[in-house]
Amino acid sequence: MSVEDEFLSVLTDGIVHQGILLGETWESLCQRKYKPPPSGITLVITTRKKDLTDAEVQLAAQLYQEGLKDNSELDLDDVMQHVLDQREVKQSKWDYTRAQKLQSFFTRLSKPVLVRIKRKTLPEAQAKPFGQGKAQTEEMSALQFATYFGEYHVVQALLPFEPQHATQAFLDACREGYAQIAQYLLESTTADLDIHCISHGFLLATEHEHLQVLKKIQAVQQTRLDTLCHGSAFSGFQLGQRYIAVAVEIALLKANSDILRWLVELNLMFDHEWNHCIQYGLRLACGIGKSHIYIPVLLLLLEVLAPKVASVALGSTTPHDMKPDDIERFKAIKANLLYDFYSNHLQNGTID
Structure with missing residues (x-):
C-alpha cells in the first residue's frame, strides 16, 4: 500500500487503493460512518435503525442482555439512548487519535491527496454535498471530507497541510452546521478566508437554518454583511443586493422565526431593503395554502418596521363560524390588505 493510500485509509476508516475507497459507495459510507448532528442539536432515539450504527446496535443489545440480569424491567430504548449519549465522547476521542495518526504522514507526503469515492447516479435536482451534478465518482480533499463528517480534531490536523482547501471546507462547515469547525477556520490565519467567502458561508448557514454557525460568523471582525453579493454562486437580482438583505429573504422563505428575529x-x-423584504414576505403570505406559514414571520418583520400595522394584524381574529377551507382565503385577504395599507403609507411617508 502506498503512503497516499495508507493516509486516505486512516482518514476514511476504510480501505483505499490508488486513491479510490474500495467496497463502498458514498451512500454506504454515510450509512456506516458517524456524522454528528449540527451544533446546538441534541439527538433523541426515535428508531434503532435510523439513529444507531450497526456496531452501536450490537453494543446496545449486549448491554441490554447484561442489564436484564439485574433489572428485568430494563427498557431497550433507554439502553439505546445511553449508547447514543456516549457516542459524541467516544467519537471525539477517536477523532483525536486519528488526527495524530494523520499528522505522522505529512513528512512522507509530497503534496495533499484527494480521496475518490464511488457513488450511485442521483437525480439532477437532488442536493449533494460535494458533487457537480450527476457523477459516478465523488472527489474531495481530505480537509473537505473531515469537515463534512464534523471531525474537529482531524480538521485541525489537516488545515496546515492543505490550506488551499480551507475555503471549500468553510462553506461545507456552514452548510452542515458545524459551528466549532467554522469558528476555527474563521480564526485561523492559515485559512485566510476573504470577506465574500465568509458572507457566502453566512448565507449557506441561513439557508440550512444553522443559527449557531451564524452567531460564530457574525462574531468575527472580518465579517462584512454590508457588501454586495459577489461570485459565481450568485446570479440575477442577488448580485445587486447586500448579503444581509439576501439572508433576511432566505430566512423569510424558510419561515424560520428564530433566525429572522x-x-x-x-x-x-x-429602509429600501426593509421595504423589499416586506413586499417579498407579503407575496409569500398571499400564496395559496401558504399564509399560515408565512404570516407569522411577516408580522415579525412588521413589528420592527411598522408596529402599528403589526398591531392591527395581530389584533384581528378569524370568525369562529368560518369553514376550514375559507380560513386560508381569509388570511390571504388579510395579507393583501396589509400590503395595500403598508404601501400607501410608505409612499406618503406617513407610516407609523
Whole structure:
C-alpha cells in the first residue's frame, strides 16, 4: 500500500487503493460512518435503525442482555439512548487519535491527496454535498471530507497541510452546521478566508437554518454583511443586493422565526431593503395554502418596521363560524390588505 493510500485509509476508516475507497459507495459510507448532528442539536432515539450504527446496535443489545440480569424491567430504548449519549465522547476521542495518526504522514507526503469515492447516479435536482451534478465518482480533499463528517480534531490536523482547501471546507462547515469547525477556520490565519467567502458561508448557514454557525460568523471582525453579493454562486437580482438583505429573504422563505428575529436584531438593514423584504414576505403570505406559514414571520418583520400595522394584524381574529377551507382565503385577504395599507403609507411617508 502506498503512503497516499495508507493516509486516505486512516482518514476514511476504510480501505483505499490508488486513491479510490474500495467496497463502498458514498451512500454506504454515510450509512456506516458517524456524522454528528449540527451544533446546538441534541439527538433523541426515535428508531434503532435510523439513529444507531450497526456496531452501536450490537453494543446496545449486549448491554441490554447484561442489564436484564439485574433489572428485568430494563427498557431497550433507554439502553439505546445511553449508547447514543456516549457516542459524541467516544467519537471525539477517536477523532483525536486519528488526527495524530494523520499528522505522522505529512513528512512522507509530497503534496495533499484527494480521496475518490464511488457513488450511485442521483437525480439532477437532488442536493449533494460535494458533487457537480450527476457523477459516478465523488472527489474531495481530505480537509473537505473531515469537515463534512464534523471531525474537529482531524480538521485541525489537516488545515496546515492543505490550506488551499480551507475555503471549500468553510462553506461545507456552514452548510452542515458545524459551528466549532467554522469558528476555527474563521480564526485561523492559515485559512485566510476573504470577506465574500465568509458572507457566502453566512448565507449557506441561513439557508440550512444553522443559527449557531451564524452567531460564530457574525462574531468575527472580518465579517462584512454590508457588501454586495459577489461570485459565481450568485446570479440575477442577488448580485445587486447586500448579503444581509439576501439572508433576511432566505430566512423569510424558510419561515424560520428564530433566525429572522436574530437577523433583524443585528439592525444592519437599510429602509429600501426593509421595504423589499416586506413586499417579498407579503407575496409569500398571499400564496395559496401558504399564509399560515408565512404570516407569522411577516408580522415579525412588521413589528420592527411598522408596529402599528403589526398591531392591527395581530389584533384581528378569524370568525369562529368560518369553514376550514375559507380560513386560508381569509388570511390571504388579510395579507393583501396589509400590503395595500403598508404601501400607501410608505409612499406618503406617513407610516407609523
